[in-house]
Amino acid sequence: MNDVFGAIHAAVQTVENDPVLNISIFAAFVAVTLFIVIRASRNNKTAADYYAAGRSFTGPQNGFAISGDYLSAASFLGICGAIAINGYDGFLYSIGFLVAWLVALLLVAELMRNTGKFTMADVLSFRLKQGPVRMAAAITTLAVCFFYLLAQMAGAGGLVSLLLGIKETIGQSIVVAVVGVLMIVYVLVGGMKGTTWVQIVKAFLLIGGAFVMTIWVLALNGFSLDTLLANAVAASTTDPKDAILGPGLQYGANPWDFISLAIALVLGTAGLPHVLMRFYTVPTAKEARRSVVWAIWLIGGFYLLTLVLGYGAAALVGPEEIKAAPGGVNSAAPLLALHLGGPFLLGFISAVAFATILAVVAGLTITAAASFAHDIYANVVKKGDVPPDGEVKVARRTVIVIGILAIIGGIGVQGQNIAFLVALAFAVAASANLPTILYSLFWRGFTTRGAVWSMYGGLAAAVILIFLSPVFWGGETSVFKVGTAIWPLNNPGIVSIPLGFFLGWLGSVTSRKAEDPAKAAEMEVRSLTGFGAEKATHH
Amino acid sequence: MSDPRTDAAPAGIDYIEVEESPRFTELKRRQRSFVFPLSIAFLVWYFAYVLLSSFAPEFMAQRVWGDITLGLLLGLGQFVTTFAITMAYVSFANRRLDPISEEIRNDLEKREVSA
Numbered sequence: 317m318n319d320v321f322g323a324i325h326a327a328v329q330t331v332e333n334d335p336v337l338n339i340s341i342f343a344a345f346v347a348v349t350l351f352i353v354i355r356a357s358r359n360n361k362t363a364a365d366y367y368a369a370g371r372s373f374t375g376p377q378n379g380f381a382i383s384g385d386y387l388s389a390a391s392f393l394g395i396c397g398a399i400a401i402n403g404y405d406g407f408l409y410s411i412g413f414l415v416a417w418l419v420a421l422l423l424v425a426e427l428m429r430n431t432g433k434f435t436m437a438d439v440l441s442f443r444l445k446q447g448p449v450r451m452a453a454a455i456t457t458l459a460v461c462f463f464y465l466l467a468q469m470a471g472a473g474g475l476v477s478l479l480l481g482i483k484e485t486i487g488q489s490i491v492v493a494v495v496g497v498l499m500i501v502y503v504l505v506g507g508m509k510g511t512t513w514v515q516i517v518k519a520f521l522l523i524g525g526a527f528v529m530t531i532w533v534l535a536l537n538g539f540s541l542d543t544l545l546a547n548a549v550a551a552s553t554t555d556p557k558d559a560i561l562g563p564g565l566q567y568g569a570n571p572w573d574f575i576s577l578a579i580a581l582v583l584g585t586a587g588l589p590h591v592l593m594r595f596y597t598v599p600t601a602k603e604a605r606r607s608v609v610w611a612i613w614l615i616g617g618f619y620l621l622t623l624v625l626g627y628g629a630a631a632l633v634g635p636e637e638i639k640a641a642p643g644g645v646n647s648a649a650p651l652l653a654l655h656l657g658g659p660f661l662l663g664f665i666s667a668v669a670f671a672t673i674l675a676v677v678a679g680l681t682i683t684a685a686a687s688f689a690h691d692i693y694a695n696v697v698k699k700g701d702v703p704p705d706g707e708v709k710v711a712r713r714t715v716i717v718i719g720i721l722a723i724i725g726g727i728g729v730q731g732q733n734i735a736f737l738v739a740l741a742f743a744v745a746a747s748a749n750l751p752t753i754l755y756s757l758f759w760r761g762f763t764t765r766g767a768v769w770s771m772y773g774g775l776a777a778a779v780i781l782i783f784l785s786p787v788f789w790g791g792e793t794s795v796f797k798v799g800t801a802i803w804p805l806n807n808p809g810i811v812s813i814p815l816g817f818f819l820g821w822l823g824s825v826t827s828r829k830a831e832d833p834a835k836a837a838e839m840e841v842r843s844l845t846g847f848g849a850e851k852a853t854h855h
Numbered sequence: 856m857s858d859p860r861t862d863a864a865p866a867g868i869d870y871i872e873v874e875e876s877p878r879f880t881e882l883k884r885r886q887r888s889f890v891f892p893l894s895i896a897f898l899v900w901y902f903a904y905v906l907l908s909s910f911a912p913e914f915m916a917q918r919v920w921g922d923i924t925l926g927l928l929l930g931l932g933q934f935v936t937t938f939a940i941t942m943a944y945v946s947f948a949n950r951r952l953d954p955i956s957e958e959i960r961n962d963l964e965k966r967e968v969s970a
Contacts, residue, residue, distance in 0.1 A: 373921045404926055405916075407907055409894035418940055422890040545922035560922045563908040578905045584897070605948060616934055616961045693958025758887075768958050837870035843958045844882055847963040 319569045334659050346498065346719040349517055349671075353502050353510035360507045361454065363851050366708045367434040367597040369509040370853040375499040376517060378558020382594050384515030385679040386413075386585075386611070387522060387618060388469055389672045395619070396652075397645030399626020401635055403548070406626055408574075410619040416732045417615065419750075420587040421608040426601040427757050428592055433850050435683075436592045437691040440752050443835035445764040447696055452771040456748040459685035459775055464590075465677055465718075469496065469726030472673040484747055489727045496723035499674060502683045503715045508597060511678045518675040520670045523614060526621040528848035529665075532656050545626065547631035558629065573793030574807045577739060580809030584742030587749030590683040599852035605688035616778040628652055631639040677722070678804025685709035685714040700743050732795065736787045739807055747774030747812035749822045757843060759824075766824030774816030781808030809835050868966060874961070882955045889947055897940055906931055 360366050373381070398406025432438035437453035472495045504508055537544040549558045553558060559565055569576035585591060595604045627646040629638060632655050641647040653665040689711035694702045751770045755762040782788070784803040788795045842848050873879055908915055908926060915926030 321951055333876065404908075404924070404930075407927070407930055409906070411901075411904070411930055415933060415937055418893070418897050418937060421941060422894050422944060542921035542923055549907055549922060558916075558922070561922055562926055564912040564916075567909065568912065571873055575905060578902070582901055602953065605945065609941055609945055610935065616937060620934060799914075837874040840883070841870050841873050841879065841959075841963075843961040844879070844886060845963070847960045 318581075328703070331740055334491075334663065337659060338663045338666055340505075341663045342670050343422065345517075346519075347673075349502070349514045352513045352517065353506035356513055357505045357507065360509065362478060362704070362853065363454045363690070363708050363711075365509070366507040366711060367593075367682070367690065368850075369507070369512055370805045371599050371850060372596045372609075373512060373603075373607025375598060376610050376696040377512070378598050378603070378607035379596060379614060381512045381597070382591065382607060382611040382629040382670075383523070383614040383618070384517075384675050385590060385670065386615060387519070388468065388676045388738070389466070389669050390735075391619075392522065392526075392622070392672060393646040393649050393669060394510045395622045396626045396629060397638065399568060399623060400629035400638055400648035400652075401463050401645050402565035402634070403552075403627070403630070404563050405742040407623055408563065408567070409581075410575075410622060411828040412578050413585070414616050414619055416582045416585035418606060419583065420591070421612065422658070422758070424592070424753060425595050425604045426588045426606045428753070429595045429598070429601045429659060429847045430846045431839055431843045432596060433691050434593070434596055435687050435715035436749065436753070437687065437695075440767060441695075443756070443831060443839045444762075444767055449764055450694050451561050452754070452768050453749075454687045454696075456744060456771050457687040457691075458582065458684055460589055460744050460749070461680045461687075463737045463744065464741040465680045465684070465722050467735070467741075468673050468677045468680070469722050469730045470732070472670070472677065474728070485538050485730065488730060490731070492726040493675075495674070496719050498725065499681060499722070500567040500679045500716055500719035502674070502678045503685070503719075504712055508593075508682055511675075511682050512594075512597060514671075515675045516581050516677055518668070518671040519614065521671055523618055523621075525665055526618060526625060529653060529656060529661075530621045530624045533624055533632070533652070536632065537628075541624075542630060544627050551555050551631050551634045554636050560627075570805070572809055572810070576805050576807035576810035578784050579813055580739065580746045580807060583809075583813060587753060588741070589687065589745075589749070590679045590740045594679075596850070598640035599848045601841050602850065606836035607644040610736065625652060630658075634660060641848045660804045666712060681715055681718050681722070684718050685711045688714045704821045706741045736782065736806065740782050743778045743782075743807060743809045743812060744775055744807060747816040749774075750813075751816040755820050755824070756839075760836055761824055762820065763824045763827035763829070763840075765827045768818030768821070769823035770816050773819040774812055777812035777815045778808045781805075781812060815831050868963060872962065878955060878959055882959065883950050884953065885955070889944070889951075893940060893944070897936065900936060901933065904933060 338545045359370065362370075362741040364370055389613045391410070393404055395410050398409060400406070426441050428436075431442055435453075435455055441449040441452045469492060472492065502514060506513070518724050533544070534540075537547060545561060548560060552558070552560050553559055554565065595607070598607055626648065633648065633651045638648050638651060639644065641651065650662055650665055650669075654662040657664075689707050694700060694707045698706075748771045751774065752762075752767045755766065756772070781803050784801060785806055785808070786794060786801040786804070787806050789799040789801040790797070791801075794801075907929070915924065915929070917925045919925055919928055
């Protein structure tokens with residue numbers, strides 16, 4: 317993520333950089349989205365308005381917003397670049413991100429919508445002991461949001477800095493601060509409604525831009541995937557040249573590392589708190605189902621486009637030029653844009669990358685603020701005894717605190733290799749959140765102790781293993797370049813995810829206190845029928 | 856569990872009774888007997904693909920026609936099955952789950968009003 321900026325830097329250096337054009341394009345984006353956010357904020361009265369946009373979005377709208385929330389700059393620039401350089405292995409990576417949505421569709425989305433109000437913790441603590449379960453769920457939520465947010469902020473700072481031609485550390489720090497302030501304004505003023513509209517606009521721009529570029533690339537290759545692949549092979553610098561058509565270039569050295577990542581990708585999505593929270597912005601479970609269906613088509617379609625764009629960048633730009641660019645693999649998509657449409661398309665794609673980061677950080681911020689205000693403050697600290705507007709007031713203040721923390725963090729990690737944070741967020745979501753979500757929805761014997769053990773155990777295992785891994789110790793790109801890693805894989809999922817499931821089971825079977833059967837029956841009836849589910853608010 | 860009624864929601868609905876009703880057990884059976892096998896199936900297919908890519912690279916690098924390899928086709932196959940499962944689930948849920956869950960929900964809402 318942190319070298320997202322390098323991507324743009326590359327393109328910027330190869331052509332006469334036009335900062336005025338770049339600034340105008342994304343100033344236009346900011347102006348349009350701010351206008352929408354301010355309009356959307358008019359009806360932000362209750363907690364349901366602020367956290368869940370009054371539950372008034374339609375399935376298709378929410379599907380676009382989910383795609384806008386989910387398709388981060390890492391998946392756009394990162395996957396295009398990985399395919400351009402490593403071919404098949406880059407494509408392999410995107411498949412996990414898509415298949416993961418079936419977990420959300422079949423097992424999680426509708427049942428969560430029916431039983432929850434605003435946060436993941438609402439569902440997890442439904443039939444278990446409120447205090448400890450809510451607290452644990454809020455902590456894992458905040459952890460996932462924090463890791464993901466830090467990665468995005470570092471990328472945002474670098475990206476904008478280079479588009480504006482700012483190279484000094486102090487200048488970049490100011491830009492990170494501006495991005496943070498912009499994010500605070502969006503979320504503070506617009507709440508979930510404003511955030512959702514930013515995500516919808518961004519999804520249109522991103523998928524639209526990728527679609528146009530894909531058609532363009534295919535037109536240059538006679539609308540034949542085979543010709544495109546042949547051209548990519550011809551331009552390849554690998555030995556043998558056609559190695560980009562088969563597996564092994566990126567993950568061949570340590571297949572277990574990829575398997576560990578693959579498990580986290582496919583099981584992590586349905587446990588990402590900012591994704592789960594999006595299900596509460598629609599009026600019914602049926603709309604939640606429709607949103608996931610739209611999201612699957614949009615996200616799947618987008619990854620198919622990146623396949624063409626990645627091989628297109630390999631064929632038209634060439635791996636040497638991409639690798640020589642300061643941003644390395646991440647510069648593939650911007651360089652392809654420059655090659656196809658000149659500085660204007662480059663400016664557009666760069667603005668889209670910026671919009672992508674802004675939409676994702678806004679979604680993360682509102683999720684973290686909701687979790688703090690609704691779970692920790694209102695339900696754990698105040699035990700539900702808060703005035704109607706008290707919770708939202710706390711949520712708004714939390715937004716400011718999170719924004720400031722994100723700015724400080726984003727400045728602090730400038731120049732660090734923090735790409736591992738996105739993978740860590742998925743690993744934590746899969747190890748700490750998903751086991752408890754599935755157990756509480758489908759296993760009657762699940763208990764408070766099981767939930768608490770699973771969430772803290774899964775979180776701790778993922779974080780500790782990352783800390784003991786080559787990400788931190790003894791490699792060229794490690795945080796500390798000295799020492800040796802105790803745990804050999806960069807991804808903790810292969811251990812931490814089974815551990816999360818195991819602890820949930822162990823904690824439950826060793827519990828002496830049975831959970832309330834009436835609550836369990838209520839949760840089951842409500843989750844499947846939607847009886848008593850939160851309704852849309854009308855204005 | 857001597858008298859679950861004391862734990863029931865304020866609306867006075869006995870959820871244990873609803874849960875044990877034949878209509879609800881049928882809804883639960885239909886939902887689970889559809890989503891569980893399908894979830895296992897797509898996870899097995901996904902991990903089979905990941906393991907083949909990781910441990911049988913020559914097999915996956917075979918050309919099927921032109922420069923299109925078996926691995927690429929199987930990868931696109933993952934997209935196809937994901938889209939197919941999505942549509943199959945939606946059609947199943949619309950036909951087999953929604954009517955019965957709506958019936959139970961309307962029933963409960965009526966009971967809530969009269970309680």
